[in-house]
Amino acid sequence: MxxxxxxxxxxxxxxxxxxxxxxxxxxxxxxxxxxxxxxxxxxxxxxxxxxxxxxxxxxxxxxxxxxxxxxxxxxxxxxxxxxxxxxxxxxxxxxxxxxxxxxxxxxxxxxxxxxxxxxxxxxxxxxxxxxxxxxxxxxxxxxxxxxxxxxxxxxxxxxxxxxxxxxxxxxxxxxSKNCGGSGNGTPPPDGGGGSGNPYTATQVCGAGFKEIDSAPLGSQGRVALLYSTSSGQNCVVTLRKNASGKAAMRAYLEVKGKARATGDGSFQYYAGPVKAKALRTCVKWGGAIGSAAYDSPFEHCD
Missing domain, CATH: 2.70.70.10 (Glucose Permease (Domain IIA))
Incomplete structure (x- = not known):
């Protein structure tokens, strides 16, 4: 107060x-x-x-x-x-x-x-x-x-x-020494999002989400689309491969007929997660790391 x-x-x-x-x-x-x-x-x-x-x-x-x-x-x-x-x-x-x-x-x-x-x-x-x-x-x-x-x-x-x-x-x-990690200030062992990145798309989006699509972002990483059958939500996360320092990153999700939700900024490991409910509704999704970008059409409609 x-x-x-x-x-x-x-x-x-x-x-x-x-x-x-x-x-x-x-x-x-x-x-x-x-x-x-x-x-x-x-x-x-x-x-x-x-x-x-x-x-x-x-x-x-x-x-x-x-x-x-x-x-x-x-x-x-x-x-x-x-x-x-x-x-x-x-x-x-x-x-x-x-x-x-x-x-x-x-x-x-x-x-x-x-x-x-x-x-x-x-x-x-x-x-x-x-x-x-x-x-x-x-x-x-x-x-x-x-x-x-x-x-x-x-x-x-x-x-x-x-x-x-x-x-x-x-x-x-x-x-700030808040540079990504497992909650104790120290990054967990490699093996998650790629070389040098401890996170997986599922870890970032949370329990119940399964990866249903992905697209490469040049040699820098990838963007992934996940879905949870229990909640009817989609989730998008952009993951870097070589996560030293920070880079400009973006992840977005647009449910057809609704405003686009975007997570962007300068991050070390990932951008997102961006979540939205899209039960039996088409979505457009994508992301970027630096100048490498991916933009999907409206898809995954069922």
């Missing part, structure tokens, strides 16, 4: 002196939690808001004093988990908010989002895009920023840790 005079830009002004990345681990480290922003990005965090009653909540801005310059920037999952909340809230002032429950029962919360990319019940992977930075709130006016919390299974807001290191309260600049 934020009071009516809170401005994320004022929080950002307190970031003039970044603290060093220390080696003090927290007892509430959770399942290898990482910064909720893409690999290599540096963000400034502050817990000084008067609305942060627990003292452990963090407001993140990417550029100190940059006003709404962070609006629309990518927010990713801090670790593998299940989305237990994805909604627009009015009573607490969170606006667009997502909560993810992780393997040990701990929860991470991401609030004031401009957009939400995952629904309640979805399984997400560490580093997967879940939304974008915003300033949504039905109660308060603010500049764009991410309000972030780490909570215990019982709901208590605890000091945040990133890559096993406790955040340097009240202010610290942190560089």
């Amino acid at each position: 934020h009071n009516k005079i809170l401005m994320a830009g004022l929080c950002a002004a307190a970031f003039a002196l970044p603290l060093a990345w220390t080696s003090t681990a927290s007892a509430a480290a959770g399942p290898g939690l990482q910064l909720p922003f893409p690999c290599g990005e540096t963000w400034a965090g502050s817990s000084k808001s008067s609305a942060h009653t627990a003292g452990n909540e963090i407001d993140f801005n990417g550029s100190a004093g940059d006003g709404n310059g962070d609006l629309g920037r990518t927010v990713v999952a801090a670790a593998d988990g299940t989305v237990v909340m994805s909604e627009y809230r009015t009573t607490d002032g969170f606006g667009n908010v997502i909560k993810i429950r992780h393997s040990d029962g701990t929860v991470t919360l991401y609030a004031h989002l401009n957009a939400r990319s995952v629904a309640k019940g979805a399984t997400v992977r560490q580093g997967q895009k879940i939304g974008t930075v915003g300033k949504s709130s039905a109660k308060y006016k603010m500049l764009a920023h991410l309000h972030y919390e780490q909570r215990t299974a019982s709901g208590a807001i605890v000091p945040a840790t990133f890559n096993g290191v406790r955040f340097g309260y009240p202010n610290q600049k942190v560089t």
Whole structure:
């Protein structure tokens, strides 16, 4: 929550002196939690808001004093988990908010989002895009920023840790090590999406999905179409073969008669998953890695 005079830009002004990345681990480290922003990005965090009653909540801005310059920037999952909340809230002032429950029962919360990319019940992977930075709130006016919390299974807001290191309260600049992985900050063994990529299309889309079509994207990877008979959903994911660094990637799915859904950005391992219900309905699907692209006709209609 934020009071009516809170401005994320004022929080950002307190970031003039970044603290060093220390080696003090927290007892509430959770399942290898990482910064909720893409690999290599540096963000400034502050817990000084008067609305942060627990003292452990963090407001993140990417550029100190940059006003709404962070609006629309990518927010990713801090670790593998299940989305237990994805909604627009009015009573607490969170606006667009997502909560993810992780393997040990701990929860991470991401609030004031401009957009939400995952629904309640979805399984997400560490580093997967879940939304974008915003300033949504039905109660308060603010500049764009991410309000972030780490909570215990019982709901208590605890000091945040990133890559096993406790955040340097009240202010610290942190560089993201959220570079893809199995939820512990370390990529699992190779053998998934291709050479250098630990993920498969099924892992990304989740349990119940089976691959029904795919297309190569030059020598860089491929885009795959999957379907779940239990949910009637299609899922599209683009996978890189040689996943060193990051590359511009896209995955999209268009159900005939409906608007196209797209997941794009700069990613290391995959773009997507993009899901939509298409029971006995034609779909158009495709993706891209750099300049290599594939676009299907409307197909898979039964």
